[in-house]
Amino acid sequence: MFRANLVDAKFIGANLWGANLFRADLTGAKLTNANLGRVDLWGANLSNADLTKADLTAAELWGTNLYETNLTGANLSKVNLTKADLTDAKLGNTYLRDAYLIEAILVNADLTGANLFGANLTDANLSGANLSNAYLRDTDLSNAYLNDANLSNADLTGANLSGADLSGATWTDKRVCGADSIGVCK
Numbered sequence: 001m002f003r004a005n006l007v008d009a010k011f012i013g014a015n016l017w018g019a020n021l022f023r024a025d026l027t028g029a030k031l032t033n034a035n036l037g038r039v040d041l042w043g044a045n046l047s048n049a050d051l052t053k054a055d056l057t058a059a060e061l062w063g064t065n066l067y068e069t070n071l072t073g074a075n076l077s078k079v080n081l082t083k084a085d086l087t088d089a090k091l092g093n094t095y096l097r098d099a100y101l102i103e104a105i106l107v108n109a110d111l112t113g114a115n116l117f118g119a120n121l122t123d124a125n126l127s128g129a130n131l132s133n134a135y136l137r138d139t140d141l142s143n144a145y146l147n148d149a150n151l152s153n154a155d156l157t158g159a160n161l162s163g164a165d166l167s168g169a170t171w172t173d174k175r176v177c178g179a180d181s182i183g184v185c186k
Contacts, residue, residue, distance in 0.1 A: 004024040015035045023043040030050050037057040047067040051074050058078045070090045081104040092112040099119040108128040115135045125145045134154045143163040150170045166181035177185035
């Protein structure tokens with residue numbers, strides 16, 4: 001379905017495992033509880049789509065537009081979200097274990113309680129993201145932008161924060177990091 005027009009399509013509970021939706025327009029689509037494992041959504045438009053509890057295991061979402069997309073409860077294990085736009089996406093309680101999120105754009109994303117255990121967020125932009133109560137053990141956040149992010153009560157055990165910009169971020173203990181907070185909250 002290369003460049004398919006699937007605006008407002010309803011795939012609730014559908015099994016689309018391995019489908020080729022390269023550059024498809026899925027604006028406003030309903031994909032709740034859908035199996036989207038190994039789906040190629042490279043460059044697709046999923047803005048305002050509902051992917052609540054969808055399984056996107058190992059899906060290819062490089063450069064995908066996920067603006068204001070609801071991914072609550074979705075499984076994004078081993079997904080490639082490189083250069084994806086997740087601005088204002090709803091990701092609370094989303095399973096992102098071992099996810100490949102290098103250079104992912106998660107500006108203002110809601111990652112409240114998200115499981116990001118072992119995820120690779122190198123160079124990711126998490127500016128203004130809500131990561132409160134997130135599970136970030138062994139997560140690679142090197143050179144990530146976490147300025148003005150909320151990390152209150154997040155578990156950062158073993159996380160790599162080298163070079164990460166924490167300016168203005170709310171730290172795990174609820175103090176606000178100073179302007180010179182690179183790699184550590186000062």
